[in-house]
Amino acid sequence: MRATIDMESLIADNEQLRSELQELLQQAHINQSIIERHQAFDLKLIGASEFRELIDVILTVMPGVFSLETVTLSLIDGDYAIQRILRDLQIGVNEFPKLLFLKAPLHFIDEDGPLEDEKPRLGQYVPALHGALFPNYQPVSVAVLPLVRQHRLLGYLSLGSAYAERFTRSLATDFIQRLATVAAICLENVINNERLKHIGLTDPLTGVNNRRYIEQRMQEEVARSQRDRSALSCLFIDIDHFKRVNDQFGHQSGDDVLREVAARIKKELRLSDALGRFGGEEFVVLLTHATRDDAARIAERIRAGICSRGVMIEGSRDPLRISASIGAAALSPPERSRPAAEVKQAMLKAADQALYQAKEAGRNRVMLAPAE
Structure with missing residues (x-):
């Protein structure tokens, strides 16, 4: 009788282990799928050689890859230099309603203190703090990623979710910090490429078009x-x-x-x-x-x-x-x-x-x- 009970217990334990192993395998497959999806997205970012292509990847592809309700990109362009280049190259900014232009960096204070140039900020959406970054949609939780190159702030990549638990202050920021770095490098590259095109169409003496x-x-x-x-x-x-x-x-x-x-x-x-x-x-x-x-x-x-x-x-x-x-x-x-x-x-x-x-x-x- 005791041997029978022990055998049944072993069988039950074995089944439990099998179930847990299956769950681990399923989670491993899910994680592998997520990693592959993110790697494919990184390749899309890196492969974008023109401004219009990069903006489309960020604003159109990214929400689907990361299951987000909205993504906006805000570029600091106080002297309108970027907008003039885009206009001269026949790239209409009205093509991208979620592409925003700021005259100066944002200066706001949240629970973590003043906004630092290179530190992502995660938390609940606050209209007074985040309204300028999400003019057409109010998410529940947000991640604001400063885009920095050579200690120069290019702008902000802002992610918005309809779920409060998606972006919290306690969430690790290693992944999104890496995402911000890749996006900033790609953004700097395409802007420089567009500037080179613009130079080829500009009169060097007066600075106007040739x-x-x-x-x-x-x-x-x-x-x-x-x-x-x-x-x-x-x-x-x-x-x-x-x-x-x-x-x-x-x-x-x-x-x-x-x-x-x-x-x-x-x-x-x-x-x-x-x-x-x-x-x-x-x-x-x-x-x-x-x-x-x-x-x-x-x-x-x-x-x-x-x-x-x-x-x-x-x-x-x-x-x-x-x-x-x-x-x-x-x-x-x-x-x-x-x-x-x-x-x-x-x-x-x-x-x-x-x-x-x-x-x-x-x-x-x-x-x-x-x-x-």
Whole structure:
């Protein structure tokens, strides 16, 4: 009888051990699957060579991989440098509603004290602390991961969950700290890549776009306007009597004038517009969603801004008075039956002819090409 009981006990213990072993194996398979999924995600991050691709991985792929309700990426861009590069490279920030831009680093204090640049913060969602990072969704618990490279804060990767126990202050942060490091490296790399592309499309003297970029962008905008049936305008701008500046004061002073004029033009434009140095002392402005009347108004504002005050140059005690002549042309909207390249050339030619008329009429004025 006792032997029977012992055998039954051994069988029960054996079954218990088998059950526990099976659970351990299942958990091991689950853990292995999680590790493989995370490794695959890391490879996606590392493999993203362009800004749009990386942002899509972070904001679209990451929530599914990590079972999160929301992920946002906030970049510190106080001087709008990143946004300008993205705009010039035809990457619309409105494509990514969860991509945010901050003018300065966040400065808030929670239960752990002041926010430190390199320390992830986990805990319950607090509107006053986290509202700027989650403008369209209020999670229950959050993890805010500062993205730091070379002791420089690039921004924040913010993870949001609908479950209070998902992110708690007691949770180990080794894994998400590693995630933040990988994301920061990838982000720095793609931003640098986009900067290099931007340099290839930028006039080195004035810092505005070069002719190659402005012609390429204009053709793309013509095609878009043909599809959307929207207005498009361009301005041809020429600095009056620029040769006299070079002859009288030298080419260095001429360069100073070019840089100042470019800055004054740029000041009057929207982020969606484009400015390019076309050659010599000529600039071209592309105005999106702008009618002929819009072009006339903006051109006059630019003309007035250029001649509103002189430019200080070496060799002259008084500011040098400058002015510009402007020709404007508009498409409202462009013809669909003509190739975009042909329409672009026609618009440039019309603006150039209007510029010639402005010079013939006495300079320092705006002339409009005839309505299409």
